[in-house]
Amino acid sequence: MRIAMIGTGYVGLVSGACFADFGHRVACVDKDISKIDGLNAGVMPIWEPGLEALVKSNAQRGRLTFTTDVAAGVEKAEAVFIAVGTPARRGDGHADLTFVFEAVRELARFIKPGTVVVTKSTVPVGTGDRIEAILKEEGVEGVSVASNPEFLREGAAIADFKHPDRIVVGAEDDHAQEVLRDIYRPLFLNRAPILITGRRTAELTKYAANAFLAVKISFINEIADLCEAVDADVQDVARGIGLDNRIGPKFLHAGPGYGGSCFPKDTIALLQTAELAGVEQRIVGTTVAVNDDRKAKMVERVERALGGELAGKRVAILGLAFKPNTDDMREAPSIPIVRGLIERGAEVAAFDPVARHQAEQLLSGVDFADDAYAAAEGADAIVIVTEWDEFRALDLERIAALLRGKTLIDLRNVYDRSEAEEAGLTYYGIGRGRFKKA
Ligand code: NAD
Numbered sequence: 001m002r003i004a005m006i007g008t009g010y011v012g013l014v015s016g017a018c019f020a021d022f023g024h025r026v027a028c029v030d031k032d033i034s035k036i037d038g039l040n041a042g043v044m045p046i047w048e049p050g051l052e053a054l055v056k057s058n059a060q061r062g063r064l065t066f067t068t069d070v071a072a073g074v075e076k077a078e079a080v081f082i083a084v085g086t087p088a089r090r091g092d093g094h095a096d097l098t099f100v101f102e103a104v105r106e107l108a109r110f111i112k113p114g115t116v117v118v119t120k121s122t123v124p125v126g127t128g129d130r131i132e133a134i135l136k137e138e139g140v141e142g143v144s145v146a147s148n149p150e151f152l153r154e155g156a157a158i159a160d161f162k163h164p165d166r167i168v169v170g171a172e173d174d175h176a177q178e179v180l181r182d183i184y185r186p187l188f189l190n191r192a193p194i195l196i197t198g199r200r201t202a203e204l205t206k207y208a209a210n211a212f213l214a215v216k217i218s219f220i221n222e223i224a225d226l227c228e229a230v231d232a233d234v235q236d237v238a239r240g241i242g243l244d245n246r247i248g249p250k251f252l253h254a255g256p257g258y259g260g261s262c263f264p265k266d267t268i269a270l271l272q273t274a275e276l277a278g279v280e281q282r283i284v285g286t287t288v289a290v291n292d293d294r295k296a297k298m299v300e301r302v303e304r305a306l307g308g309e310l311a312g313k314r315v316a317i318l319g320l321a322f323k324p325n326t327d328d329m330r331e332a333p334s335i336p337i338v339r340g341l342i343e344r345g346a347e348v349a350a351f352d353p354v355a356r357h358q359a360e361q362l363l364s365g366v367d368f369a370d371d372a373y374a375a376a377e378g379a380d381a382i383v384i385v386t387e388w389d390e391f392r393a394l395d396l397e398r399i400a401a402l403l404r405g406k407t408l409i410d411l412r413n414v415y416d417r418s419e420a421e422e423a424g425l426t427y428y429g430i431g432r433g434r435f436k437k438a
Contacts, residue, residue, distance in 0.1 A: 001024045001078050001079065001182060002026075002027075002078050003078070003079050003081065003183065004079075005083055006073070006083065006106075007029075007083035007103065009030075009085065011083045011120060012081070012084075013028060013039075013055070015081065015150065015161060017051065017054045017058055020058035020061075021058055021162075023063070023186065024063070026065070027065050027072060027073035028064065029070055036066045036067060039055070039059075039066040047354045048158070048325075048326065049156070049158070049325055071109070074107045074110040078114070078179060079115065079116045079117075080115060081118045081119075081148070082100055082117065082120060082121055084100055084102075084121055086100060087265060093268035093269060093271070095124050095269040097130075100119070100121055101131075101134060105134060108134070108135055108139075113142030114175075115144075116143070116144045116175070116180070118148045118176075118180065119148070122206050122210075123147075124269060124273050125273055126200065126203070128145045128146070128170070128200070128203065129200075132145045144176035145172075145199070146170060146176040147168075147170035147199045147202035148169050149205060149206030150206075151209065154261075155325030162190075163190060163192070164187065164192050165193075166193045167187065167193070167194045167195065168197065168202050169194060169195065169202060170200065204273075210266040210270075213251050214258055214263045214287050214288075214291065217258045218294075220251075220254050221255065221257065221290070221291075221430075223431065225431070228432070228433060232431075233431065234430065255412050255430060256298045256333040256337065257295040259323075260330060260331055261322075261330035264288075264331045265331075268288060270284055271288065295336045298340075299336070305381060305407055306380055313405075314348075314404070315341050315347070315349070316351075316372075316381070316403075317349070318372050319334065319352055319386025319387065319391060319412075320338075320352035320355045320385065321354065321386050321388075322334075324387055325388075328355070328358070329359055329362055335362060338366060342365050349374075349377075350368055351371055352386065372390070372391060373395075380403070380407065381403070381405055381409055382403060382408055383410075384409070384411055384412050385411055386412070396408070396419065396423030399423070399425070400424040407426045408420050408425040409428045413429045417432065
C-alpha cells in the first residue's frame with residue numbers, strides 16, 4: 001500500500017519506518033526542513049534503539065522516503081496518517097490541535113477520493129468529527145476519517161510497533177476498516193489482536209490507557225511513601241501484588257514520579273475532556289496532583305539526605321532523559337529536580353548517556369559530565385534519576401572514592417542497600433526505609 005505519514009517525530013518516524021519494513025511504500029512528510037534534510041542524509045533526528053538501521057535499510061530499498069512536500073506524499077497515498085504533536089495548550093492543558101488541523105488543511109488540497117485519513121496522534125474524543133468537518137469545508141469528498149491511536153513506548157518503540165499488545169482502529173465505515181486491516185496484515189501473523197471500534201471510542205481508549213498507567217505509577221509511589229513511614233520495602237510489596245494476574249507486575253516501580261511526552265499532557269487533556277462533558281474524573285485528577293507534588297518533593301529528599309542544607313553542596317545527577325533508551329527530555333523528572341537543587345543553592349553536575357544535547361537547551365547552570373564517574377568527582381551525593389542500564393553496574397567502590405560525601409540517593413531503586421553499604425556508601429532508595437518522616 002502507499003502511505004503518507006504527516007509528522008516525522010518519535011511516532012511518525014518509527015511508524016513510517018515499520019510500515020515500510022512491512023513492505024508498504026511510505027512517504028514521511030515533515031515541515032521541519034532540517035529534519036527532512038538530515039533524514040535524507042541518513043542522520044536520525046531522535047535517538048531510538050534500532051531506528052537508524054531500520055530507516056536506512058528501507059530507504060535504500062526505496063520504500064521509505066522523506067519530504068517536506070505534502071503534495072508528493074499525499075497525492076498517491078491510499079492512507080494518510082497524521083502523527084503531528086498534540087502538546088498541552090498553554091494555560092488550560094487542553095490538547096492543542098493546531099498542528100493536527102493545520103496538517104488536515106494542507107493535505108485536503110491534494111487528497112484523492114477513496115483515501116483514508118488516520119489520526120495516529122493522541123487526540124481528544126470528537127477530533128475525528130472535527131477533521132471530517134474541516135475536510136468538508138475544504139471541499140473534499142469521498143474520504144474516510146479513522147482513528148488509530150499509537151501505544152508504542154519510546155526506548156522500545158520498534159519492538160512495540162512490531163509486536164503490539166493490540167491495534168486499536170476506530171472507523172465508521174467498512175472501507176476505512178479494510179484499508180487499516182490491510183496495512184496491519186503483516187502483524188496478524190504474530191496474532192496481534194486488532195480491536196475495531198467506533199472512532200470516538202478509539203480516541204478515548206488511548207487516553208484511558210495512559211491515564212490508567214499513570215494511576216498505577218502514582219499508586220505505587222504513594223505506597224512507597226507509606227513503606228518509608230512503617231519500615232516496609234516497596235520492591236517486595238510491588239512483587240507481592242504484581243504476581244497477582246489481576247494486577248500484573250508492570251508499572252509498579254516506585255520512583256520520582258512519571259514524566260515524558262505523553263502521561264502528563266494526556267492525563268490533563270482527559271480531565272479537560274471530562275470537564276467539558278460535565279463528568280467528574282476524581283481518580284485521574286488526584287493522580288495528576290500526586291505526581292506534581294512528588295516531583296517537587298524529590299529535592300527535599302536530597303536535601304534531607306544531605307543533612308537539611310543544600311547551599312554549598314555539590315550533587316551529581318545520573319540520568320536526565322525522562323526514561324532510559326531515549327533522548328526525550330519532555331516533562332522529565334530531572335528538570336524540576338535539577339532546577340530545584342540549583343534554586344536551593346546546590347551545585348549540580350550531571351551525566352546522561354544520550355540526552356545531553358537536549359538537556360543543555362533546558363537546564364542552565366549545570367556542569368555536564370562525560371560519564372558517571374566524572375559527575376561523581378567531588379560531589380556530596382550522587383542521585384540516580386533515570387535508570388539507564390549503564391547505571392545498574394557502576395563500580396560503587398570507585399564512586400565512593402570519588403565522592404566527597406558518601407551518599408547514594410537511588411530514586412529508581414536500582415541498587416540494594418547492602419551492596420551500596422559494602423562499598424562504603426550511605427544508601428537512600430524509594431520506599432525502602434531511611435526517608436522516614438520525622
Ligand atoms: P514529535 O514532536 O516528536 O513529532 C511531531 C512532528 O510533527 C514534528 O517533527 C513536527 O515538525 C511535525 N509537524 C507538525 N506539524 C506538521 C505539519 N503540518 N506537517 C508536517 N509535519 C508537521 O511528536 P511525537 O512524540 O512523535 O508525538 C506525536 C503524536 O503521537 C502526539 O499526539 C503524541 O501524543 C502521540 N504519541 C506519542 C508517543 C511517544 O512516545 N512520543 C506515543 C504514543 C502516541
